[in-house]
Amino acid sequence: MKFRRYLRGSGRVLAFVFIASVVWLLFDMAALRLSISDVNGQLLKELVIKERELAKREKIKDTNIRKYPVHRDVEAETRLNLLEKTVVEVYRQEKSGRNRGEVNVQPKLDTKTQQTMKKPNRNEPNHDVNTKPESTPEVNDKKVVLVGTTKPPAGKKENIVIVSHGEKLGTNATKVHQIQPDLSTKIPQNTHFVNNSSHLAGLDSQSKQHKQEKPTNDVQELDQPKDNTVIKVDDKHLNIAVKPSHPRTTPLAHPDELLNSTFVRKSGGLHKVMSLDMTLKPRDAHAPGQFGQAAEVPPDMLEESRRRWPEGHFNVFLSEQIPVDRAIPDTRPPACGEKLIPDNLPTTSVIFCFVDEVWSTLLRSVHSVLNRSPPHLLKEILLVDDCSTKDFLKDKLDAYMSQLPKVRIIRLKERHGLIRARLAGAAEAKGDVLTFLDSHIECNVGWLEPLLERVYLDRRKVACPVIEVINDNDMSYTMVDNFQRGIFKWPLVFGWSTIPRDYIKKHNVKVADPIRCPVMAGGLFSIDKKYFYELGGYDPGLDVWGGENMELSFKIWMCGGEIEIIPCSRVGHIFRGENPYGFPKDRQKTVERNLARVAEVWLDDYKEVFYGHGYLHLLDKKSIDIGNLTEQIHLRQKLQCKSFKWYLESVYPELDTPPAKAEGLVFNKGVRKCLVLEKDSLAFETCDLSKQSQLFSYSWLRTLRHNASCLSPNVTERRVAVETCDNTKRDHRWLYQTSKVLAEHLIAEGSPRNLCLEAGSKSDAVYLRSCEASSPFQKWHFTHNYA
Numbered sequence: 001m002k003f004r005r006y007l008r009g010s011g012r013v014l015a016f017v018f019i020a021s022v023v024w025l026l027f028d029m030a031a032l033r034l035s036i037s038d039v040n041g042q043l044l045k046e047l048v049i050k051e052r053e054l055a056k057r058e059k060i061k062d063t064n065i066r067k068y069p070v071h072r073d074v075e076a077e078t079r080l081n082l083l084e085k086t087v088v089e090v091y092r093q094e095k096s097g098r099n100r101g102e103v104n105v106q107p108k109l110d111t112k113t114q115q116t117m118k119k120p121n122r123n124e125p126n127h128d129v130n131t132k133p134e135s136t137p138e139v140n141d142k143k144v145v146l147v148g149t150t151k152p153p154a155g156k157k158e159n160i161v162i163v164s165h166g167e168k169l170g171t172n173a174t175k176v177h178q179i180q181p182d183l184s185t186k187i188p189q190n191t192h193f194v195n196n197s198s199h200l201a202g203l204d205s206q207s208k209q210h211k212q213e214k215p216t217n218d219v220q221e222l223d224q225p226k227d228n229t230v231i232k233v234d235d236k237h238l239n240i241a242v243k244p245s246h247p248r249t250t251p252l253a254h255p256d257e258l259l260n261s262t263f264v265r266k267s268g269g270l271h272k273v274m275s276l277d278m279t280l281k282p283r284d285a286h287a288p289g290q291f292g293q294a295a296e297v298p299p300d301m302l303e304e305s306r307r308r309w310p311e312g313h314f315n316v317f318l319s320e321q322i323p324v325d326r327a328i329p330d331t332r333p334p335a336c337g338e339k340l341i342p343d344n345l346p347t348t349s350v351i352f353c354f355v356d357e358v359w360s361t362l363l364r365s366v367h368s369v370l371n372r373s374p375p376h377l378l379k380e381i382l383l384v385d386d387c388s389t390k391d392f393l394k395d396k397l398d399a400y401m402s403q404l405p406k407v408r409i410i411r412l413k414e415r416h417g418l419i420r421a422r423l424a425g426a427a428e429a430k431g432d433v434l435t436f437l438d439s440h441i442e443c444n445v446g447w448l449e450p451l452l453e454r455v456y457l458d459r460r461k462v463a464c465p466v467i468e469v470i471n472d473n474d475m476s477y478t479m480v481d482n483f484q485r486g487i488f489k490w491p492l493v494f495g496w497s498t499i500p501r502d503y504i505k506k507h508n509v510k511v512a513d514p515i516r517c518p519v520m521a522g523g524l525f526s527i528d529k530k531y532f533y534e535l536g537g538y539d540p541g542l543d544v545w546g547g548e549n550m551e552l553s554f555k556i557w558m559c560g561g562e563i564e565i566i567p568c569s570r571v572g573h574i575f576r577g578e579n580p581y582g583f584p585k586d587r588q589k590t591v592e593r594n595l596a597r598v599a600e601v602w603l604d605d606y607k608e609v610f611y612g613h614g615y616l617h618l619l620d621k622k623s624i625d626i627g628n629l630t631e632q633i634h635l636r637q638k639l640q641c642k643s644f645k646w647y648l649e650s651v652y653p654e655l656d657t658p659p660a661k662a663e664g665l666v667f668n669k670g671v672r673k674c675l676v677l678e679k680d681s682l683a684f685e686t687c688d689l690s691k692q693s694q695l696f697s698y699s700w701l702r703t704l705r706h707n708a709s710c711l712s713p714n715v716t717e718r719r720v721a722v723e724t725c726d727n728t729k730r731d732h733r734w735l736y737q738t739s740k741v742l743a744e745h746l747i748a749e750g751s752p753r754n755l756c757l758e759a760g761s762k763s764d765a766v767y768l769r770s771c772e773a774s775s776p777f778q779k780w781h782f783t784h785n786y787a
Contacts, residue, residue, distance in 0.1 A: 269342070269343040269344075270340040270341065270342060270343065271340065271341065271343055272337065272338065272339065272340060272341075273336065273337065273339060273341060273446040273449045273450065273568070274374045274446070274449065275330070275337065275445040275446045276371070276372055276373070276374060276445065276446075277327065277371055277372055277445050278370070278371045278372075279325045279371060280325060280367075283323065283325070283326070283327060284323065287321075287322065287323050287326065288318070288321040288322050289318070289321070289322035289323075289326055289475045289476070290322075290323065290326050290327060291326070291327050291328065291329060292326070292327070292328040292329045292476060292477030292572075293476060294471065294474035294475070294476035295318050295321060295322060295474055295475050295476070296474070297315070297317065297318055301317065304317055305317040305318060310580070311358060311580065312357075312358040312361065312440070312574075312576070312580050313472070313576040313577055313578055313579075313580045314358075314440075314472035314473070314475075314574050314576055315472060315473050315474070315475060316358050316360075318474065318475050319358060319360045319361055319364075319475055320359075320360045322360070322364070322475055324360065324363040324364045324367050325364070325367045325368070325371055326364070326442075328442055328444060328477045328572060329477060329479070330444065330445050330446075331444060331468060331477075331479035331570050332444070332445075332446060332512075332567070332568055332570055333482060333511040333512045333567055333568065335510070335511065335512040335568075336446060336450070336512050336567070336568035337446070339450075339512065339568060341449055341450070341453045342453065342456060344456075345377055345449060345452040345453060345456050346377075346431070346432035346433050346452055346455065346456055346528075347376075347377055347378070347379040347431045347432050347433070348377060348378065348379060348431040348432065348433040348434070348435045348448070348452060348526065349379050349380050349381075349382055349425075349429035349430060349431035349433070349434060349435065349529075350369050350373075350378065350380070350381045350382070350435045350437060351382045351384065351422060351425035351426065351429065351434060351435065351436050351437070352365060352366070352381070352382070352383050352384065352437055352438075352439045353384040353386060353418055353421040353422050353425060353436075353439065354383065354384070354385060354386065354388070354393075354439035355385070355386040355387065355388050355415070355421075356388045356389055356390050356393070356580065357388070357393070357439045357440065358440070359392055359393075361439065361440040361574065362383075362393075362397075362439050362440075363400070364442055365437065365438075365439050365440060365441050365442065366381060366383070366401070366404065366407065368441070368442045368443040369381055369437070369443055370404060370405070370406070370407075372443050372444065372445050372446075372447060372448075373443070373447075373448045374448065374449060377448060377449065377452060378406060378448070379406070379429075379430055379431035379432075380406045380407070380408060380429070380430060380431065381404075381406055381407045381408070382408050382409075382410055382425045382428060382429060383397075383401065383407065383408070383409045383410065384410045384412065384421045384422070384424055384425040385397075385409060385410065385411045385412065386412050386415055386416055386417065386418070386421040387411075387412050387413065387414055387415045387416075397409065408428075410424060410425060410428055412424060417543055417544030417545055417583075418544060418545045418548070419538050419539075419540075419542045419543070419544065419545065419548045420538075420540065422436060422538065423537055423538055423540065426529070426532060426533075426537065429529060431529065432528070432529060433451075433452055433455050433526050433527065433528055433529060434526065434527050434528075434529050434532055435448075435451065435525070435526040436523070436524065436525055436526075436527075437523070437524050437571070438523040438524060438573060440470075440573065440574040440576075441470075441524065441571050441572060441573050441574070442470060442477065442571070442572040443571050443572075444468075444569075444570040444571060444572065446568065446569070447465060447569045447570060447571055448569070450463070450566045450568040450569040451463040451464075451465060451526040451566055451569050452526065454514065454526075454564055454566060455526055455527070455528050458562070459528040459530070459531050460528075460531060460556075460560055460561040460562060461561065461562050461563075461564055462520065462525055462526070462527045462556055462561060462562065462563045462564070463514075463525065463526045463527075463564055463566050463569070464486075464517060464520045464521070464524060464525045464526075464563065464564065464565045464566065465524055465525075465565070465566060465569035465570055465571040466480060466482070466484075466565060466566070466567055466569065466570045466571070467480070467521060467523075467524055467571060467572075467573050468480050468570055468571065468572045468573065469572065469573065469575060470572040470573060470574045470575075472574055472575065472576060472577070477572050479570070481498055482511045482567050483498050483499040483504060483509070483511075483515065484496050484497065484498050484499075484565075485497060485498075485499060485515050485516070485517045485518070485565055486517050486518065486519045486520050486521050486549075486553075486565070487518050487519055487652065487654075487655070488518070488519045488550065488655075489655075490609055490610065490613040490657070491595070491609075491610045491611075491613035491614055491615055492547065492550050492595050492598065492599070492610060494519060494521065494522075494549060494550070497654075499515065511567060512567050512568055513567070514564040514565065514566055514567070515564060515565040515567070516562065516563070516564060516651070517563045517564060517565045518553070518557070518563070518651050518652040518655075519549060519550060519553040519563075520549055520552070520553055520563050520565075521549060522548055522549025522552070522553075523549075523573070524571055524573070525563075531561070534639075535552075535555050535556065535559060535561070535639070536555070536632075536635045538551065538552060539551050539597060539598075539601075539632055541597055541626075541627045541628070541629075541632070542594045542597060543585070543590050543593060543594060544583050544585075544590050545579070545583075545590070545591075546590060546591035546594045546595070547591060547594030547595045547597070547598050548594070550595070550598050551594075551597075551598045551601075551602070554598070554602040554603075554644070554647065555602070555636075555641070557647055557651050558602065558636075558641040558642045558643070558644070558646070558647050559636075559639040559640075559641040559642075560639075560641075589624065592615065592618060592624070593618075593624055593625075593626050593627075595610070595615070596615070596618045596624070596626045597626050597627065597629065597632070599611070600626065600629055601629055601632045601633060601636060602636070602644060603644050604643055604644045604645065605644075605645075605659065606644050606645070606648070606657060606659075608699055608700040608701050608727075609657055609700045611700065611701060611727075612661075612699070612700025612701050612702065613700070616701065616702075616733075619701075619727050619728045620728055621728070658786035659697075660697040660698060660699050660700065660786065661698045661699065661700055661702075661736070661785075661786055661787035662697070662698040662736070662782035662784060662785045662786060662787060663695070663696070663697040663698065663782060663783070663784050663786075664689070664695060664696075664697075664782050664783025664784045665687050665689060665694050665695065665696075665782070665783045666694075666696050666704075666780055666781075666782060667687060667780065667781045667782075667783075668684065668759040668776075668777065668779070668780055669744075669776040669777075669779040669780075669781070670759050670761070670775070670776040670777030670778075670779070671684055671759045671760075671761070671763040671777065673685060673686060673687065673763055674686070674687035674688075674694050675694065675696065675759075675766070675780075676691070676693050676694050677693055677696075677706045677709065677722065678693055680709070680722045681722070682711070682720065682722065682765065682766050683763075683764065683765070684759065684763040684764075689783070693706075696782075698734070698736055698782060698787075701727050701733070702733040702734055702735065702736075702749060703725055703727070703732050703733060703734070704734050704746065705725055708724060708725055709722050709723070709724060709725065710722070710723055710724070710725040710726075710732045711732075711734070711757075712729075712731055712732050713731065713734070713748035713750065713751065713755065713757075713768055714768070715731075715748060715750060715751045715752070715755060715768065718755070718767060718768040718769070719767060719768060720757065720766050720767070720768065730749060730750050731750045733749040733750065734746045734747060734748060734749060734757070735747040735748075735749050736780075736787075737785075737787060741773050742754070742756070742771055742773060744778075744779040744780060744781065745757075745771055745773075745778050745779065745780070746778075746780055747771060748768060751768075753770070754770065754771040755768045755769065755770060755771065756768070756769060756770070756771040756772075756778045757778065757780065758775070758777050758778045759777045759778075760777075761777065
């Protein structure tokens with residue numbers, strides 16, 4: 001009955017409207033669902049039709065490619081890939097066995113050697129586990145003889161013959177060079193080669209005749225030949241030529257000419273890092289140290305090895321047994337091989353400075369740059385001889401390097417030291433970027449392009465490779481942690497530090513990401529040449545070696561630049577226990593003098609921290625002359641460089657560097673009051689932090705000061721005076737917390753016997769008294785104690 005009452009009159013109308021609205025809403029939702037389904041069906045239908053049309057078009061396209069393979073650009077790119085895989089990349093292990101039915105392209109091996117080569121050791125560094133001897137495929141009723149174990153491109157139908165000139169093994173074949181198969185990048189198809197050399201060794205009579213018809217300094221287009229392609233290899237120089245049989249096509253340059261060539265690319269393109277690894281002759285897989293493995297000294301040569309150690313302060317005997325172009329493991333993070341970088345990177349001059357360097361390590365350094373650097377980016381290699389005394393580094397070195405492309409030797413007539421030798425090399429450099437390397441290193445594959453990319457993206461960036469370790473005893477190559485960076489600790493001591501794990505997680509740092517580096521090691525880095533000179537280069541007042549990495553690092557950061565470690569660039573380095581060469585002056589004094597120059601120019605008030613960590617004797621200008629600093633100070637003002645405090649806060653905040661060892665109120669336990677300075681006299685008052693007269697600091701220079709005034713102990717009269725601070729005066733220094741017995745005492749440093757600062761029992765004055773460990777009037781406490 002109650003329900004019927006609500007349906008009377010206007011209630012009935014409202015109920016009808018409500019029910020009608022619900023029904024209408026249900027119909028509307030159903031219609032919308034049908035509409036959506038219809039649209040989705042139509043879209044799906046159109047997508048299926050497009051896919052069918054695309055598949056049909058691709059099928060026709062594939063048929064045309066098989067039918068007409070010579071006119072497409074993609075074919076030229078395939079030929080380039082084949083060339084790069086079969087000739088330019090030299091891999092680590094010699095191919096064994098015979099090809100089916102063809103001429104034998106390898107010397108005959110004994111049974112043991114053949115078994116070894118058939119079952120490669122996959123635990124060796126840098127060994128491709130997918131590499132294995134391949135039989136020669138038959139293509140169009142002709143044989144294809146492959147160099148090494150590199151496979152031809154899938155579906156390749158061209159007739160290709162690879163011939164080697166050297167040690168003859170048959171009618172048309174010789175010992176074949178080994179080729180590295182694990183190339184991860186391609187030369188862009190818009191690449192051309194500009195040949196700057198006039199010599200094409202290893203060409204047959206037809207190519208020589210063609211060479212006379214057309215000069216080789218023209219731009220050589222990589223057109224697809226219509227006949228067979230011949231790749232020739234010369235055992236002495238690894239000279240390569242692609243000789244199409246068509247007489248109107250220009251031959252491709254040799255590898256030694258590629259080192260003298262320039263890539264002409266369209267600007268704005270990208271390509272993967274070129275993991276080049278060329279070599280002058282077939283690599284011996286069993287050579288000592290090959291693939292970066294540890295080498296061993298024969299038992300009967302241990303004495304000889306020990307005797308020759310001082311020549312370089314590493315195992316010189318073992319270094320000479322290792323090939324100058326040995327393979328080393330690719331230690332880059334996997335992502336580095338897939339990274340795309342700009343085509344139009346700047347060129348670089350690689351500068352080695354050396355004095356009495358070991359022959360084998362110097363050659364290995366140079367060969368690693370030549371073998372693993374893209375030729376179009378390597379402008380030159382400059383060897384700066386800082387007046388070496390070894391005979392083999394004179395005429396013999398000249399003769400050897402004259403056979404290599406792009407290598408120049410600059411000889412200094414007198415010893416200048418590493419720093420000024422680098423300045424001499426930079427002055428002669430012709431490349432856009434200066435790349436400094438030590439003369440006992442080995443560059444890894446893909447080392448150069450990542451460095452140049454960072455400089456290309458920002459000319460104020462200074463790029464450093466990850467410096468890996470070549471063991472000084474067994475010459476093994478060892479990778480290091482990806483997240484290490486260069487730092488310093490007081491007093492300006494360089495070291496390595498791993499980025500904290502929480503920082504890596506917080507900022508999502510990847511293994512291939514550049515790492516901000518507060519201080520670079522100094523021996524290996526790339527810097528824009530113009531920017532290097534805008535910064536003033538190295539301070540020419542620095543002597544020989546030491547502190548130059550600090551000076552340049554502070555200058556870069558504080559004057560608007562950045563230093564980064566690039567994990568995709570890896571260079572091995574022999575870390576020696578000591579310098580094998582002498583210093584014109586005392587080594588320790590030379591390094592101390594250099595660091596003092598750096599401190600005076602760049603550290604501002606923090607130079608007290610440097611001197612306070614064991615270099616207080618450098619404050620006495622009579623004992624050491626650090627030279628004139630006017631030009632360096634003026635340069636810093638001209639560049640409008642930031643303060644060292646900014647550097648510590650923005651670049652290296654992890655270095656905890658308080659402005660003083662202790663500061664605040666100076667409380668005496670005996671009188672229970674604080675020291676106060678009023679009108680150049682000392683007294684005691686009730687402690688009050690708000691009073692400036694009670695605030696003192698115990699500096700890194702061991703002075704007890706109030707603003708510019710210092711407490712000076714008068715040992716003779718056993719009293720304390722207040723004088724203007726003089727950092728060079730030993731009489732102004734106090735020892736605090738340097739002794740466990742007298743940890744709370746202020747001891748006068750200049751006293752012949754222990755004299756301590758003591759408060760008068762009536763709180764009226766301070767005195768010097770013989771130190772007593774138990775006396776409360778000699779115990780002092782600072783509000784803030786940082787030391």
